[in-house]
Amino acid sequence: MAHIVVVGLNFKSAPIALRERLAFPQDSWSSLYPKIQQQVGVQETAVLSTCNRVELYTSTDNMAAAPDRLHDFLIDHSRMTASEVKPALYTYTQPQSVQHLFTVTSGLDSMVVGESEIQYQVKKAYEHAKSEGATGKYLNVLFQKALNAAKSVRTETGIGRICNSVGTVSVDLAQKVFGSLKGKSVLLLGAGEMAQSTLKRLAIRGSDHIAIINRSQERAEHLAQQHGGVYYLWHHLEEKAAQADIIICSTAAQSAILTKKMVQGMMQSRHNRALYIVDLGVPRNVEVSVGELDNVYLFNVDDLQKIADKNDLQQQQAILASQKILHRKVEHYLNWWQAETSRCAPSSWERAEAS
Amino acid sequence: MIQIHIIFTLLSYAIFLVACLAGVLFLVQERLLKRKQVGSWIFRLPSLEVLDNLNLYALGLGFIALSIGVLFGFLGIYHELGYWWTGDIKQYLSVGLWGWYLIVWWIRLRSTLRGKRVALLSVLGFTLVLFTVIEAGMWQSSAHPYVDTRV
Known part of the structure; x- marks a missing residue:
C-alpha cells in the first residue's frame, strides 16, 4: 500500500548554515526525482526547498525502510557527517505526513505564521514535480488537497491578514x-x-x-x-x-x-x-x-501596541480555527486514500486465483 | 422624452446610492480609526482614499445623470402642456435635489471639504433622494404616482 512519507528539516530544527548545505536549487530538481526514486525506492517524489525548509515528499510501498533511506540520501547530499545532520531531521509517516504538508501549505508552520508565500512555493514544487512526471495519483491528490485547504484556511479565518506587531x-x-x-x-x-x-x-x-x-x-x-x-x-x-x-x-x-x-x-x-x-x-x-x-x-x-496585542489574540483564535479546518481536510484525504487503496488492493479471491 | 427622463433620473438615484454606501463605509472606518478601535476585519474593507474617490466619481456621474433626467422632465412637461412649471411637489424636490448635489460636487471638486464631511453630505443627499421618491409617490396630486392611488 502506498504511504506518504516526509523527511526534512526547517528553521526550527536546523540553523541556516545547515539548511543552506541541504538546499536544492530549482535547476537540480529534475535530476533529483529519478535519483531519489532509484536510491530510496519510492514511487512518487516532490521536493520543497525554500530558505526556511528543505523537505522531501514521497509516496512509497515500503514505509518501514523509506525513512532511513531518505535520511541517508539527505546526509549524502549535505556532504556532512550523519551525526551533524541527523539530529536536525524530522520524519513523518502517514497520517502525520499528510497533516504536515497541510500545515506547511497553510502557513501555520512558517516563521511568520499565516504568511502566504509558502503556498506559492508549495504550488511551484508540486507543479514542477508533476511536469517532470515524478508524482502520481497519491502525491497529486495530496498536494491539490493541501493547496485547496490552504485557500480555505486563508479565506475562512483571514489568518494572513492579521498584523500583530x-x-x-x-x-x-x-x-x-x-x-x-x-x-x-x-x-x-x-x-x-x-x-x-x-x-x-x-x-x-x-x-x-x-x-x-x-x-x-x-x-x-x-x-x-x-x-x-x-x-x-x-x-x-x-x-x-x-x-x-x-x-x-x-x-x-x-x-x-x-x-x-x-x-x-x-x-x-x-x-x-x-x-x-x-x-x-x-x-x-x-x-x-x-x-x-x-x-x-x-x-x-x-x-x-494595543492594536497589535488585540490582533495577536485574534491570531491565536485564527490559528485554532485553521487547525480545525485542516483536521477536517486531512480526514477527507485519508478517507479518499483508504477508499483508493482498498479498491486497488487485490481481493482475497484475486490472490487465491494468482496462487 | 419621458422615457429618457425616467431612465436618467433612476440611473442618478442608483449612482447616488453607490455614493451613499461609500460614504457610510467611510464614516464607519473613519470613526473607528479616530477612536483607535481597529479590528482586523476593517482591513477587508476598501481604504479611505478609495472610498473618498468613489464618492467623488459617483457624485459627479450621478449629478450629470440627474441633470439630464431633470432637463428631460422639464422638456417633457413643456412638450405636453406648453409651459415649464406645474407646481408639482416633485418638481420642487427634484430641483432642490439637483441644487444640493451641485453644491456637494462643487465643494468636493474645489477640495474645500474632503473625507468625512463630504461622505456625510453624500449620505444626507441620499436621504433626500429617498424622501423625494417616497414623499412624492405618496402625494396624491403628483404627476409621479409611484404608489397607485386610483385603487
Missing part, C-alpha cells in the same frame, strides 16, 4: 488610509530603529519621495541612500511636512515638534488631503490634539 500594524494602517502606497510621500523625523524598520516596510509597499530630517546627518544620509530618499536640514521641517502623506516621528525631543497649529496650516496647504502620522517618540513628538483634526490620522506607540 507594531511595525506591521503601522504600515497596514497607512494602507487602510491610502489604499496603495505607490507614489505616497514619506517624511521621517528622527531615524530611530523602529522608524527605520517602518520606513523599510513602507518602501517595500511602494512609498517613494522619502525625505529624512534627523539631528545626526551621517545616519540620515546613510538611510536616505539605502531607500532612495533625500536628507534635509531641520529648518525644512514645515515645508517637508506639508508635502508628506505619511510622517513618522521618532525624535528624542522633549516637547512636541508638530503642534496642532502647524498641522492645521499644513492641512490647508494640502487641500485637506489625508495625512497619516505615526508618533513613535517618547515623550510624544506630536501634540495629542493633532489627532482631532479632520483627515489627520495620528497613532502613537501605545495605540499601535
Whole structure:
C-alpha cells in the first residue's frame, strides 16, 4: 500500500548554515526525482526547498525502510557527517505526513505564521514535480488537497491578514488610509530603529519621495541612500511636512515638534488631503490634539501596541480555527486514500486465483 | 422624452446610492480609526482614499445623470402642456435635489471639504433622494404616482 512519507528539516530544527548545505536549487530538481526514486525506492517524489525548509515528499510501498533511506540520501547530499545532520531531521509517516504538508501549505508552520508565500512555493514544487512526471495519483491528490485547504484556511479565518506587531500594524494602517502606497510621500523625523524598520516596510509597499530630517546627518544620509530618499536640514521641517502623506516621528525631543497649529496650516496647504502620522517618540513628538483634526490620522506607540496585542489574540483564535479546518481536510484525504487503496488492493479471491 | 427622463433620473438615484454606501463605509472606518478601535476585519474593507474617490466619481456621474433626467422632465412637461412649471411637489424636490448635489460636487471638486464631511453630505443627499421618491409617490396630486392611488 502506498504511504506518504516526509523527511526534512526547517528553521526550527536546523540553523541556516545547515539548511543552506541541504538546499536544492530549482535547476537540480529534475535530476533529483529519478535519483531519489532509484536510491530510496519510492514511487512518487516532490521536493520543497525554500530558505526556511528543505523537505522531501514521497509516496512509497515500503514505509518501514523509506525513512532511513531518505535520511541517508539527505546526509549524502549535505556532504556532512550523519551525526551533524541527523539530529536536525524530522520524519513523518502517514497520517502525520499528510497533516504536515497541510500545515506547511497553510502557513501555520512558517516563521511568520499565516504568511502566504509558502503556498506559492508549495504550488511551484508540486507543479514542477508533476511536469517532470515524478508524482502520481497519491502525491497529486495530496498536494491539490493541501493547496485547496490552504485557500480555505486563508479565506475562512483571514489568518494572513492579521498584523500583530507594531511595525506591521503601522504600515497596514497607512494602507487602510491610502489604499496603495505607490507614489505616497514619506517624511521621517528622527531615524530611530523602529522608524527605520517602518520606513523599510513602507518602501517595500511602494512609498517613494522619502525625505529624512534627523539631528545626526551621517545616519540620515546613510538611510536616505539605502531607500532612495533625500536628507534635509531641520529648518525644512514645515515645508517637508506639508508635502508628506505619511510622517513618522521618532525624535528624542522633549516637547512636541508638530503642534496642532502647524498641522492645521499644513492641512490647508494640502487641500485637506489625508495625512497619516505615526508618533513613535517618547515623550510624544506630536501634540495629542493633532489627532482631532479632520483627515489627520495620528497613532502613537501605545495605540499601535494595543492594536497589535488585540490582533495577536485574534491570531491565536485564527490559528485554532485553521487547525480545525485542516483536521477536517486531512480526514477527507485519508478517507479518499483508504477508499483508493482498498479498491486497488487485490481481493482475497484475486490472490487465491494468482496462487 | 419621458422615457429618457425616467431612465436618467433612476440611473442618478442608483449612482447616488453607490455614493451613499461609500460614504457610510467611510464614516464607519473613519470613526473607528479616530477612536483607535481597529479590528482586523476593517482591513477587508476598501481604504479611505478609495472610498473618498468613489464618492467623488459617483457624485459627479450621478449629478450629470440627474441633470439630464431633470432637463428631460422639464422638456417633457413643456412638450405636453406648453409651459415649464406645474407646481408639482416633485418638481420642487427634484430641483432642490439637483441644487444640493451641485453644491456637494462643487465643494468636493474645489477640495474645500474632503473625507468625512463630504461622505456625510453624500449620505444626507441620499436621504433626500429617498424622501423625494417616497414623499412624492405618496402625494396624491403628483404627476409621479409611484404608489397607485386610483385603487
